[in-house]
Amino acid sequence: MGGRGLKSVETQYKMTKVKTAVKLYTNQDSTMELVRLFDEKCERNGRRSIVKDAKKYAEEMGLELSLSSGAVVTTTDSNEDISSEKVGKVMQNSMNAKRIDTIKDQKWQGKWQLAPTNTIAGLFELYQQLVPTKLYNQNKTRTDTTSDAMCRMCHESPESVAHVIAGCSALAQTKYVARHNGALKILFFELLDDLDLIESVPPWYSPTTPKPEYHNTKASAFWDVPVFAGNTEVRANRIDVRIVEKETETVTIEEMSYPWIENRKQKNQEKTTKYAPLRWELKQQHKGYTIKQYNITIDVLGGYSSETRENVILLLGKTKAGKTLFNMQKAVISSTLNINRSFKVLS
Numbered sequence: 001m002g003g004r005g006l007k008s009v010e011t012q013y014k015m016t017k018v019k020t021a022v023k024l025y026t027n028q029d030s031t032m033e034l035v036r037l038f039d040e041k042c043e044r045n046g047r048r049s050i051v052k053d054a055k056k057y058a059e060e061m062g063l064e065l066s067l068s069s070g071a072v073v074t075t076t077d078s079n080e081d082i083s084s085e086k087v088g089k090v091m092q093n094s095m096n097a098k099r100i101d102t103i104k105d106q107k108w109q110g111k112w113q114l115a116p117t118n119t120i121a122g123l124f125e126l127y128q129q130l131v132p133t134k135l136y137n138q139n140k141t142r143t144d145t146t147s148d149a150m151c152r153m154c155h156e157s158p159e160s161v162a163h164v165i166a167g168c169s170a171l172a173q174t175k176y177v178a179r180h181n182g183a184l185k186i187l188f189f190e191l192l193d194d195l196d197l198i199e200s201v202p203p204w205y206s207p208t209t210p211k212p213e214y215h216n217t218k219a220s221a222f223w224d225v226p227v228f229a230g231n232t233e234v235r236a237n238r239i240d241v242r243i244v245e246k247e248t249e250t251v252t253i254e255e256m257s258y259p260w261i262e263n264r265k266q267k268n269q270e271k272t273t274k275y276a277p278l279r280w281e282l283k284q285q286h287k288g289y290t291i292k293q294y295n296i297t298i299d300v301l302g303g304y305s306s307e308t309r310e311n312v313i314l315l316l317g318k319t320k321a322g323k324t325l326f327n328m329q330k331a332v333i334s335s336t337l338n339i340n341r342s343f344k345v346l347s
Helices: 003-026 030-044 050-060 084-104 107-111 117-127 134-139 161-167 175-194 261-274 276-285 306-316 318-346
Strands: 063-066 072-075 213-215 219-223 241-245 250-257 290-297
Touching: 003 030, 003 050, 003 063, 003 084, 030 050, 050 063, 063 084, 117 318, 161 318, 175 219, 175 241, 175 250, 175 306, 175 318, 250 261, 250 276, 261 276, 261 290, 276 290, 290 306, 306 318
Parallel strands: 250 290
Antiparallel strands: 063 072, 213 219, 219 241, 241 250
């Protein structure tokens, strides 16, 4: 689970405590009355009690508890009485509002000012790792008492948030490819525009798919086209983007990846090593040309390193780099949330 999930688990605990206290005072069962009397005695003696904790937690969630036989719960903002059946919903709405405010205070949200509420809530859920995976249900909520933790989609690895969002082989050729291409084409279209290979750049959310090849007198650009290599050592010959600029005698290759948060640096090193033979092959095919590789690594939640930012600046210039990266982040986040929604429907 990791530390990010602990705060939200604590929130669920507090909400459960409040609902338990409300139920304790609304249920007229004789056994519940005994529990109630015992809890009130604990509170009078200064010991820990359900009611004492519940009142404290309720205040954190915008409620004021007034508990007696027949519980009365009022909201602190409007003093409106609410029924015990609505306590859970009111608390949940209050916590959702706090989560949205928290994320709005973060730097990225200040840029994406029109981010939909479900996007903000979905991101928070992923950062807190509250997705109902098998590992979450077994280790946190304890609702899954089986010993089977293998992913229900690929049956190859334990089902965790990181696995579902970035490591499931069953999604590799569908959902992951769509995320990859949806963000990469934003950068690719900007590169094409700089080389006058297209007339206009489509918006970041456009379903337009790039053509495999573009040519003019200045340059040639290739989208997911393999390089036919004469050297048998070149096993990885399919690069994401390849651009041959005739005027500057430069060949640039761009390779994108979208790893889990902790794997960004590792993925960048892997790409550089993987395509070393291909860079040598391109050097042979384009005599006198400079060969450059740019790794663009954006994690599945939209984060990227300073190295990725520098690479995009080198490719597009500082003026266009910021907006392009921001649009790529939005595309990655939107796709990741789509994957999460699809998984929750399955689960």
